[in-house]
Amino acid sequence: MTHDHDLVLRPTPAQITAALNPPGGRNGGDLVVETLAGLGATTVFGLPGQHALGMFDALRRSALRYVGLRVENNAGFAADAYGRVTGEAAPLLLSTGPGALTSLAALQEAAAASAPVLAIGSQIPVAGLGGARKGYLHELPDQSAAFRGVVKSVHTVRSQSQIPSAIAAAWKSALTAPHGPVWVEIPQDVLLAPAALPVVTAMDATPDELVPRPELTALAAHLLSHAARPAIIAGGGVVRSDASGKLRLLAEKLTAPVVTTFGGKGAFPWHHPLSLQSWLEDRHTTDFLEDADVLLVVGSGLGELSSNYHTFAPRGRVIQIEADLGKLESNHPAIGIHADARLTLQALLETAQDRPDETAPERVRELLAKVAARIDGQDLTLEQHVLSAVRRALPAGSPSFWDMTILAYWAWSAFDAQGPNLMHSAQGAGGLGYGFPAALGAAAADPTRPVLAVSGDGGALYSIAELATAKQYGLPVTWLIVDDGGYGILREYMTDAFGQATATELTRPDYVALAESFGVPATRATPETLEESLSEALSTPGPSVVVLPAVLRMFAPTHLD
Numbered sequence: 001m002t003h004d005h006d007l008v009l010r011p012t013p014a015q016i017t018a019a020l021n022p023p024g025g026r027n028g029g030d031l032v033v034e035t036l037a038g039l040g041a042t043t044v045f046g047l048p049g050q051h052a053l054g055m056f057d058a059l060r061r062s063a064l065r066y067v068g069l070r071v072e073n074n075a076g077f078a079a080d081a082y083g084r085v086t087g088e089a090a091p092l093l094l095s096t097g098p099g100a101l102t103s104l105a106a107l108q109e110a111a112a113a114s115a116p117v118l119a120i121g122s123q124i125p126v127a128g129l130g131g132a133r134k135g136y137l138h139e140l141p142d143q144s145a146a147f148r149g150v151v152k153s154v155h156t157v158r159s160q161s162q163i164p165s166a167i168a169a170a171w172k173s174a175l176t177a178p179h180g181p182v183w184v185e186i187p188q189d190v191l192l193a194p195a196a197l198p199v200v201t202a203m204d205a206t207p208d209e210l211v212p213r214p215e216l217t218a219l220a221a222h223l224l225s226h227a228a229r230p231a232i233i234a235g236g237g238v239v240r241s242d243a244s245g246k247l248r249l250l251a252e253k254l255t256a257p258v259v260t261t262f263g264g265k266g267a268f269p270w271h272h273p274l275s276l277q278s279w280l281e282d283r284h285t286t287d288f289l290e291d292a293d294v295l296l297v298v299g300s301g302l303g304e305l306s307s308n309y310h311t312f313a314p315r316g317r318v319i320q321i322e323a324d325l326g327k328l329e330s331n332h333p334a335i336g337i338h339a340d341a342r343l344t345l346q347a348l349l350e351t352a353q354d355r356p357d358e359t360a361p362e363r364v365r366e367l368l369a370k371v372a373a374r375i376d377g378q379d380l381t382l383e384q385h386v387l388s389a390v391r392r393a394l395p396a397g398s399p400s401f402w403d404m405t406i407l408a409y410w411a412w413s414a415f416d417a418q419g420p421n422l423m424h425s426a427q428g429a430g431g432l433g434y435g436f437p438a439a440l441g442a443a444a445a446d447p448t449r450p451v452l453a454v455s456g457d458g459g460a461l462y463s464i465a466e467l468a469t470a471k472q473y474g475l476p477v478t479w480l481i482v483d484d485g486g487y488g489i490l491r492e493y494m495t496d497a498f499g500q501a502t503a504t505e506l507t508r509p510d511y512v513a514l515a516e517s518f519g520v521p522a523t524r525a526t527p528e529t530l531e532e533s534l535s536e537a538l539s540t541p542g543p544s545v546v547v548l549p550a551v552l553r554m555f556a557p558t559h560l561d
Helices: 004-009 013-020 028-039 050-059 072-086 098-102 104-113 160-175 188-192 214-225 236-240 244-254 283-290 341-351 360-376 381-393 406-414 435-445 466-473 488-498 511-517 530-538
Strands: 043-046 065-068 090-094 117-123 154-156 181-187 230-234 258-260 294-298 317-322 335-338 400-402 423-425 451-456 477-483 522-524 544-549
Touching: 028 050, 028 160, 028 188, 043 050, 043 072, 043 435, 050 090, 050 117, 050 188, 065 435, 065 466, 072 090, 072 098, 072 104, 072 117, 072 435, 098 117, 104 117, 104 181, 117 160, 117 188, 154 160, 160 181, 181 188, 214 294, 214 317, 214 335, 214 341, 230 244, 230 283, 236 244, 236 341, 244 341, 283 360, 294 341, 317 341, 381 406, 381 530, 400 406, 400 435, 406 423, 406 451, 406 488, 423 435, 435 451, 435 466, 435 477, 477 511, 477 530, 511 522, 511 544, 530 544
Parallel strands: 043 065, 043 090, 090 117, 117 181, 154 181, 230 258, 230 294, 294 317, 317 335, 400 423, 400 451, 451 477, 477 544, 522 544
Antiparallel strands: none
């Protein structure tokens, strides 16, 4: 009896000849880049280091495009963004010890945001593995231990024959829902040794599908179809699984209002009659969601930011669709469906009944009017004007990447992303320095459209070195730096909590002159000229910087009431 997979694995005469006569001049690093190419990778990010030179030497013998950044953490942010916008696992090549460890904050963000990143780091020679304490440069007793609490999976290689399978397993892990970063480490001597193995060809690393249990989707469809006041919270899982279209169809079928989390920006049309937009840090929205008798939560763990700082207390039945098993019912009892959002929404679409409700759009309008009235009563005209200027200047279809800064916090709630997978921020892990290097990664993925990065002056100093990267590769990223003289949000938090701020004020450079020293055109804007300055910068090829000196304030929180 012959099985299909037997036929697939049978080599052709040409493959046999190639295997018997592998080309010379290859090393272990060639097995790495050949495997990546066989998996479908086209672009890699990273930073060379002594123990990783075997991989970087192999790059010149491959068709892979290399984008090198100046700091490993920034390279990780670039790979994160590439993974988010393409849905592919973005390879990130790193060296041992300090180089590897410097990437950890970026990998934490990728993990929190479910961004597929395939980090491949070097290791000390095989003789030093297992804590042998040989005294090698960059030696750690257990380097992989530093990554186990951050990434989805860890894969350690000890011989060249293990390289293709280890990378393929990591690739599959990164792209199986929930997406996330993975870590592969390969000893220096394994990378440098001559490779006698055949050239690696096409690899099979198809991600597993996370299918919902039918009895759970049947129950969920029944409850939603017969609900009096259903509502939907759409999280980042909707965007990662490319399920925005199915979400809209289900919301319209159920006539259910939808709010998107900050990680789910753009998952539902901003001006749709059923759109509650993203005002999760508002008590009016919290009250609306608590009043739902059936609440469908798709691709969100209802963590701190998605629950108005854990003040949200649903009174109705909760149905939670979540690919990350650890997040399922982690904050609220629910009918927990451990599955991919796209597959589950399709099952609900096929099972749920039409549920007309003429009152839902009016309740949405009333809620948004209450939110607007609350904001309008706080004398925040400048902040709303600046955010509106950014929205008008950013071309439709262009992605934006936001650092942890006051304007980004405004954007979480008030910015219309104008589509799924177009607005990204570091709100998953909350580290500084994300915006600009992430925008570079997105521009590397698609250099045909301009990309916007937004940072405060504090966050900008984390990634200023990447102006050299932007210039070197001619990446079309416009970087808006809002210069308020320090860590603005921390200044505000400390003043509110303690009456005065400490350690928040910064001496900073002239950002316009600094950008120009890299050969990057820059301009200083005012709130009145911001739209024009950004529009001009975004329409000009290559990188650019726009500096806005302004002190912005946050709208008042409601979770402390």
